[in-house]
Amino acid sequence: MSLTAANAGQLLSLMECGDASAVDVTQACLDRIAAHDDQIGAFIHVDAAHALAQAERVDARRTAGASLGSLAGLPVAVKDILCTHDQPTTCASRMLRDFHPPYDADTISRLRAADAVILGKTNLDEFAMGSSVENSAMQPTRNPWDITRTPGGSSGGSAAAVAAGMCPLAVGTDTGGSIRQPASFCGVVGLKPTYGRVSRYGLIAYASSLDQTGPLANDVRGAARLLQAIAGHDPRDATSVQVDVPDYTARLETPIADLRIGIPREYFSEGLSDDVAECVREAIDVLRSLGAQTVDISLPHLRYSVAAYYLIAPSEASSNLARYDGVHYGFRADTFDDMIDMYCTGRGAALGAEVKRRIMLGTYALSAGYYDAYYLKALRVRRLIRQDFDRAFEAVDVIAGPVAPTAAFKLGQFVDDPLSMYLTDIYTIGANLAGIPGVSLPAGVTTDGLPVGLQLLATPFAEETLLRAGRMLERETTWHTRRATLES
Amino acid sequence: MNRDPAASSNQPANDEWTIVIGLEVHVQLLTNSKLFCGCVNRFNPDQPNEQTCPVCLGLPGALPVMNRKAFQLSLKTALALDCQIAEFTKWDRKQYYYPDLPKAYQISQYDLPFSHDGFLDVELGDQPDQAQRIRIIRAHLEEDAGKNIHDESGRGRDSQIDLNRCGTPLLEIVSHPDIRSAAQARKYLEELKLLLTYLGVSDCNMQEGSLRCDANVNLHIPRGDEVVETPIVEIKNLNSFRGVELALEYEAQRQWREWQSTERRLGDVAKVTRGWDAERGVTFAQRGKEEASDYRYFPDPDLVPVTVSAEQIADISDTLGERPAARRRRLMSEFELNRDSARVIIDQGAEFAGYFEDVCGVCGAGPLTANWLTQDVLRVLHETKARITDFPLSADVLGELLTRIAEGQITTNSAREVFNSLIDARQQSGPASPEDIGRLIQERGLAIVSDQATIQPVIDAILAENPQAVSDFQNGKQGAVGPLIGKAMQHIKGADPKTVRQMLIDAMTG
Numbered sequence A: 001m002s003l004t005a006a007n008a009g010q011l012l013s014l015m016e017c018g019d020a021s022a023v024d025v026t027q028a029c030l031d032r033i034a035a036h037d038d039q040i041g042a043f044i045h046v047d048a049a050h051a052l053a054q055a056e057r058v059d060a061r062r063t064a065g066a067s068l069g070s071l072a073g074l075p076v077a078v079k080d081i082l083c084t085h086d087q088p089t090t091c092a093s094r095m096l097r098d099f100h101p102p103y104d105a106d107t108i109s110r111l112r113a114a115d116a117v118i119l120g121k122t123n124l125d126e127f128a129m130g131s132s133v134e135n136s137a138m139q140p141t142r143n144p145w146d147i148t149r150t151p152g153g154s155s156g157g158s159a160a161a162v163a164a165g166m167c168p169l170a171v172g173t174d175t176g177g178s179i180r181q182p183a184s185f186c187g188v189v190g191l192k193p194t195y196g197r198v199s200r201y202g203l204i205a206y207a208s209s210l211d212q213t214g215p216l217a218n219d220v221r222g223a224a225r226l227l228q229a230i231a232g233h234d235p236r237d238a239t240s241v242q243v244d245v246p247d248y249t250a251r252l253e254t255p256i257a258d259l260r261i262g263i264p265r266e267y268f269s270e271g272l273s274d275d276v277a278e279c280v281r282e283a284i285d286v287l288r289s290l291g292a293q294t295v296d297i298s299l300p301h302l303r304y305s306v307a308a309y310y311l312i313a314p315s316e317a318s319s320n321l322a323r324y325d326g327v328h329y330g331f332r333a334d335t336f337d338d339m340i341d342m343y344c345t346g347r348g349a350a351l352g353a354e355v356k357r358r359i360m361l362g363t364y365a366l367s368a369g370y371y372d373a374y375y376l377k378a379l380r381v382r383r384l385i386r387q388d389f390d391r392a393f394e395a396v397d398v399i400a401g402p403v404a405p406t407a408a409f410k411l412g413q414f415v416d417d418p419l420s421m422y423l424t425d426i427y428t429i430g431a432n433l434a435g436i437p438g439v440s441l442p443a444g445v446t447t448d449g450l451p452v453g454l455q456l457l458a459t460p461f462a463e464e465t466l467l468r469a470g471r472m473l474e475r476e477t478t479w480h481t482r483r484a485t486l487e488s
Numbered sequence B: 001m002n003r004d005p006a007a008s009s010n011q012p013a014n015d016e017w018t019i020v021i022g023l024e025v026h027v028q029l030l031t032n033s034k035l036f037c038g039c040v041n042r043f044n045p046d047q048p049n050e051q052t053c054p055v056c057l058g059l060p061g062a063l064p065v066m067n068r069k070a071f072q073l074s075l076k077t078a079l080a081l082d083c084q085i086a087e088f089t090k091w092d093r094k095q096y097y098y099p100d101l102p103k104a105y106q107i108s109q110y111d112l113p114f115s116h117d118g119f120l121d122v123e124l125g126d127q128p129d130q131a132q133r134i135r136i137i138r139a140h141l142e143e144d145a146g147k148n149i150h151d152e153s154g155r156g157r158d159s160q161i162d163l164n165r166c167g168t169p170l171l172e173i174v175s176h177p178d179i180r181s182a183a184q185a186r187k188y189l190e191e192l193k194l195l196l197t198y199l200g201v202s203d204c205n206m207q208e209g210s211l212r213c214d215a216n217v218n219l220h221i222p223r224g225d226e227v228v229e230t231p232i233v234e235i236k237n238l239n240s241f242r243g244v245e246l247a248l249e250y251e252a253q254r255q256w257r258e259w260q261s262t263e264r265r266l267g268d269v270a271k272v273t274r275g276w277d278a279e280r281g282v283t284f285a286q287r288g289k290e291e292a293s294d295y296r297y298f299p300d301p302d303l304v305p306v307t308v309s310a311e312q313i314a315d316i317s318d319t320l321g322e323r324p325a326a327r328r329r330r331l332m333s334e335f336e337l338n339r340d341s342a343r344v345i346i347d348q349g350a351e352f353a354g355y356f357e358d359v360c361g362v363c364g365a366g367p368l369t370a371n372w373l374t375q376d377v378l379r380v381l382h383e384t385k386a387r388i389t390d391f392p393l394s395a396d397v398l399g400e401l402l403t404r405i406a407e408g409q410i411t412t413n414s415a416r417e418v419f420n421s422l423i424d425a426r427q428q429s430g431p432a433s434p435e436d437i438g439r440l441i442q443e444r445g446l447a448i449v450s451d452q453a454t455i456q457p458v459i460d461a462i463l464a465e466n467p468q469a470v471s472d473f474q475n476g477k478q479g480a481v482g483p484l485i486g487k488a489m490q491h492i493k494g495a496d497p498k499t500v501r502q503m504l505i506d507a508m509t510g
Helices: A008-017 A020-039 A047-065 A105-111 A155-164 A182-186 A218-232 A275-288 A302-321 A341-352 A353-365 A372-392 A420-422 A428-436 A463-476 B005-010 B068-079 B181-197 B241-262 B310-318 B324-334 B339-346 B348-365 B366-384 B395-406 B412-424 B434-445 B450-467 B468-473 B478-491 B497-509
Strands: A044-045 A075-079 A117-124 A169-174 A190-191 A213-216 A258-263 A293-297 A398-404 A436-445 A450-458 B018-028 B092-095 B106-107 B116-126 B127-143 B148-150 B161-162 B167-177 B211-223 B226-228 B233-238 B271-277 B282-285
Touching: A008 A020, A008 A218, A020 A044, A020 A047, A020 A075, A020 A117, A020 A155, A044 A155, A044 A341, A047 A117, A075 A105, A105 A117, A105 A218, A105 B497, A117 A155, A155 A169, A155 A182, A155 A213, A169 A182, A169 A190, A169 A218, A169 B226, A182 A190, A182 A436, A182 A450, A190 A218, A190 A463, A213 B271, A218 A463, A258 A275, A258 B412, A275 A293, A275 A398, A275 A436, A275 A450, A275 A463, A302 A353, A302 A372, A302 A420, A302 A428, A302 B092, A341 B167, A372 A428, A398 A463, A428 A450, A436 A463, A436 B310, A450 A463, B018 B181, B018 B241, B068 B116, B068 B167, B068 B181, B068 B310, B106 B127, B116 B181, B181 B211, B181 B241, B181 B324, B211 B241, B233 B241, B241 B271, B324 B339, B324 B348, B339 B348, B339 B366, B348 B366, B348 B395, B366 B395, B366 B412, B395 B412, B395 B434, B412 B434, B450 B468, B450 B478, B450 B497, B468 B478, B468 B497
Parallel strands: A075 A117, A075 A169, A258 A293, A258 A398, B233 B271
Antiparallel strands: A044 A117, A169 A213, A190 A213, A190 A436, A398 A450, A436 A450, B018 B167, B018 B211, B092 B106, B116 B127, B127 B167, B148 B161, B211 B226, B211 B233, B271 B282
16 A cells, blocks of 8 residues: 555554554655645645654654654644744745744644644645635645646645645644535545634634634544544633543444434525535435435525625634734835835735735724624624524534535636635535534545535534544445546 | 812813813733733833733734733722623724734723723812712723834934733723813822722832823813813823823813814814823824724624623622722721821821721820821831831831820820831841830930929929029019920930929929
8 A cells, every 4th residue: 555545544553563654654745745746736835854853753752662642653734824833834925925933833732742743834825715725825736636626725735735645634724614625626534623622822813703723634534533633622712612522533433323414405506516416415325325314404594604704704804914014023015105104015015815805805894884784794694594503403413515516616717706706615604604513525526537525514512423424424435545646 | 188289270270161071091900911811911121022922922823811810900990990890791802003013903892891880089189078979981901002112312213112011901991071170180090099009900100101091171161051162182191190180281271272263162173182292291283093093893703702790799899998088088087087197198008007007006096196107107218218018117116106105104206216216226126026115215214204303303403503594484484484494304304394394383483
């Protein structure tokens, strides 16, 4: 078995048996990156030296019989929006091109504590604003299944890295679908945890009330293992929740008896491509064949979710990104007239068009005289959407549906049409607005051979349910074992 | 005790207008750490940017977590101001760009402050029995900004930014426009400072910026049946009590002149912000940064709302202790002090008032103790720049000394001699004990001698030596007895002057 095609569990077994070292695994990943990342563009920064040094440490400790963390020797790629004290953290923005945080995000600290090997930082839409990584100021990222297409976004670099066999595990963040949609487009597992499950400390904020860090992996067990490592209460994040973290892998192989699956009628309506609808229906049928029962449900306010999201997220973004003024760190223009001009010139030059669009949207929505009509109203809609989910989960364990209306679209397809791009977030945004967990599972391919994901949603802190249901599907299908073929 | 000439402006200076003032006071709270991070909360201008971390630097990804101690101190203050406490309060972002504000927003409280609707009673020097109630609109908690330091050498060097102050817990206390004179504004601030220092929530050091004040002021001008209001002016960053008073007096005159020349009323122009130039003694128009700003307040999604239970309020109320105004009243009733003495003692702080009560507990003589504390003890404290907690004489010792006076055992002059020798000896002999009082009186022969058998020979000798004085007295010159008393006292230290005087008179008339 190729080290770069293996999943996390297989790699751990190899390392535990002594059939491969962490250095072997890390080197295989680095070789794969070296061979193919010029084409894919998954990584903004690869830290080969640090990664190999860490792998050597793990190998030495393993040889010495020392106890090791749960991710010992496993290469992990991290979306370049999580602060790392030993690597730059750019958010794929000119603004932070040279920013070196003096501290690690909580997620990074936990990865280090689990003895993971941090390979490098992956590409994203600037400040996580986008669904295609086309808003990255650094480089495009291409879908390993079809390099003319997007890997999805904003965690497209992380999803592409896993799909390209550059790492078995990657960390992404999901504000409106930014883990699940690229997972779907790249044919990998991607899970957005419950809001508050994973600390946001050191996650550079896009929309604070929606942002959540989560795992991407080439199988469900890998995602469970990675989530296990990064979840947990953090006193440095006031929105981090004090709920015990269960052992996500302990009961993974135990199918959920009588799983009740809610099928929202609003999910299978206009806008959904036939290819995707068919894959999703077939995946649900697989679960049904395992004893699951399906229940028709309704999420009546779902159709307002895109509108609500594109008021709430930009409002928070307009505030969160105001700190990039070039005074203390980040980009500052070489010449300017006065203080105000310094702000205008620096931000004008260093922030991309989509980021500016959202800052302006949010600034408008929070302005005196508009606040009630836009921001406050969006918050009310958010509450209604949460109530929709609460009501639905009274009768079902999970809600199933598509992740995105289509499989991966062509690079450039929506570049001049941001609104159409926004509308593709329709199926994923609800989970962020409601704060509930969601997962995208490889569930089929289109006639073009592009991966399609099945989305499952559950109640707060029911990540285990999602993972067990995902594993049920995985045991009956082979979608997760497909690997993209890269041109050499 | 109000000897300040400016107190004469308690009343409107004239019948032509009334000044109407509301104050916004910012108080830095005495917490160990900052409001939303673990950095030390300490005034430290000499080591700029040393007391900072990713949170108060506003670095990407850093998140605030509320300091519970700061919130409790705020609750304590609000309860002491008789404010209503909100059961539910939240944090809002006040957004504006400024280099000393690294997040480009200040975490503050907008529409749901944690407290509202309180009051502070302020006594005025020349109206001793009439306290004026100044209503408090609200008190809310927020984080302080950093400090921009501009080159004042005129050489155009870069401005510098010190973020040590950034994130310091700041309590903003907003009064109703209930204040009607510059002197009253000052009194309000003094009373507020006294309360805050009694509560131990702030050191209120205005030089270091731990208490800052903005004033909103306009004039109400009677015109026939109506009262015309002049445009409200906000005077920013008043950093001394005297400055507040002078700025308001100046501003009243300025607004009166402006009204006479422009007749502009409230609403005719946008709210104006003026600065106070203490050097020149004038207020000056500031550029219109504030007027047009829309702070785009919205709830901070990084912080969770705070709920306050009735039990919490009760627990904190139990820790309030006696507030200065109540203690002042009690000193007057329980220890028979006059208003000035009570005020001076209370103004020195809770420890000083406690010392007063302890000394009284020993000697039982309120006014006598008050005299000694406000004169002798305060003098020593001023000379040595010490606090009452460092005063070398314990309440037991001073109480013992004052007991001797109260019981007529020694004269005030003798007591002062003992007092001074104990103060002078404090370096060599360690803390004095009450027994030292008796010993010193003994050693120095300071006990009042009223035994006539001891005094009589001295009287006889003095009369013999001063025939002129005797004849003057006998010719009706009452004053001639004074110098003779003095001479007798020189001979017998501690002689009771009353007894000496009577014996002299008896001898000369006899």
